[in-house]
Amino acid sequence: MLVPFPQRRLRRLRRTPALRELVAETRLSPRDLIAPLFVREGIDAPVEVPSLPGVHQHTIASLRREVAELTSLGVGGVVLFGVPEQRDAEGSGCWAPDGIAQRALRALRDDHGDAVVLVADLCVDEYTDHGHCGIVAVDGTVDNDATLELYQRGALAQAEAGADLVAPSGMMDGQVAAIRSALDGAGYETTGILAYAAKYASALYGPFRDAVDVCIADGGDRKGYQQDPRNAREALVEVAEDVSEGADIVMVKPALAYLDVVAAVRAAVDVPVAAYHVSGEYAMVHAAAQRGWIDGDAVMEEHVLAIRRAGADLILTYAARDLAERLQ
Numbered sequence: 001m002l003v004p005f006p007q008r009r010l011r012r013l014r015r016t017p018a019l020r021e022l023v024a025e026t027r028l029s030p031r032d033l034i035a036p037l038f039v040r041e042g043i044d045a046p047v048e049v050p051s052l053p054g055v056h057q058h059t060i061a062s063l064r065r066e067v068a069e070l071t072s073l074g075v076g077g078v079v080l081f082g083v084p085e086q087r088d089a090e091g092s093g094c095w096a097p098d099g100i101a102q103r104a105l106r107a108l109r110d111d112h113g114d115a116v117v118l119v120a121d122l123c124v125d126e127y128t129d130h131g132h133c134g135i136v137a138v139d140g141t142v143d144n145d146a147t148l149e150l151y152q153r154g155a156l157a158q159a160e161a162g163a164d165l166v167a168p169s170g171m172m173d174g175q176v177a178a179i180r181s182a183l184d185g186a187g188y189e190t191t192g193i194l195a196y197a198a199k200y201a202s203a204l205y206g207p208f209r210d211a212v213d214v215c216i217a218d219g220g221d222r223k224g225y226q227q228d229p230r231n232a233r234e235a236l237v238e239v240a241e242d243v244s245e246g247a248d249i250v251m252v253k254p255a256l257a258y259l260d261v262v263a264a265v266r267a268a269v270d271v272p273v274a275a276y277h278v279s280g281e282y283a284m285v286h287a288a289a290q291r292g293w294i295d296g297d298a299v300m301e302e303h304v305l306a307i308r309r310a311g312a313d314l315i316l317t318y319a320a321r322d323l324a325e326r327l328q
């Protein structure tokens with residue numbers, strides 16, 4: 001005779017889709033997603049990024065169409081990256097009033113008013129001829145405090161162009177405080193800061209650098225300013241600093257390989273937590289799916305859900321559009 005096993009039958013709540021829906025602990029909605037978008041100067045038609053299937057370098061016209069579609073799908077916001085025609089040592093396209101990202105922000109604000117959340121990535125690497133995220137000193141290192149001035153100029157240009165949130169991604173010490181004081185000093189008290197707080201020197205950014213045509217000079221890397229992947233506690237120090245300097249939202253980047261960090265940050269702070277599901281994480285899923293080795297749509301959804309389950313309130317992901325379509 002079978003021994004009865006009445007204590008707990010976990011499968012009861014898994015029996016039907018309706019029951020599973022009722023007890024789901026984590027929900028993913030298009031509102032939680034922010035789509036990274038690229039706008040490139042000097043092209044007259046959008047160019048697909050080969051290593052990021054479905055992602056384009058946009059013209060301002062194609063960007064406007066894309067944002068209109070994302071908005072109608074209910075995507076929570078967009079984060080904009082500019083790809084300029086000219087680059088220089090300081091990255092002056094980052095703060096030029098008619099720089100490509102500023103022109104794009106103005107166009108999107110005209111189209112949507114306050115109905116769309118516009119985030120502007122705030123860094124100079126897309127605009128510098130050496131590809132670093134700041135001013136390179138004679139010894140080859142990036143000069144922290146000189147770079148803060150560039151970020152202040154960029155923040156003002158982006159706020160003036162209509163960004164709701166500026167998102168400093170350069171990992172200079174003190175960047176949030178410097179940007180906050182520049183914004184407040186110019187009357188932009190309502191412009192927020194989404195801080196790339198715990199950003200790691202990751203090998204997963206490769207396809208992004210294709211998308212913005214950035215190659216770091218002399219085979220260089222960003223290990224002198226981005227975090228060492230071996231360190232998790234250090235992320236909490238970074239996050240605490242950024243919150244005390246005035247960050248409105250803190251971000252962990254990359255996401256999947258750093259879910260421990262996402263969970264620890266979520267537990268440590270009460271401001272919204274974002275995570276950036278980065279280009280390499282997206283590209284790997286597409287590459288395996290193209291070979292027929294995995295079901296790409298299902299894996300992408302499972303990955304983004306995992307980032308949410310780990311504690312991210314907001315997720316920056318190149319899959320925003322596809323997921324929003326699936327989640328309608």
Ligand code: PBG
Pocket residue numbers: 121122123124125126169170204205206207208209222277278279280
């Ligand atoms: C730097 C920046 C990077 C990304 C976003 N902002 C690249 C880097 O730090 O080298 C990477 C995003 C991605 O891989 O999707 N401004």
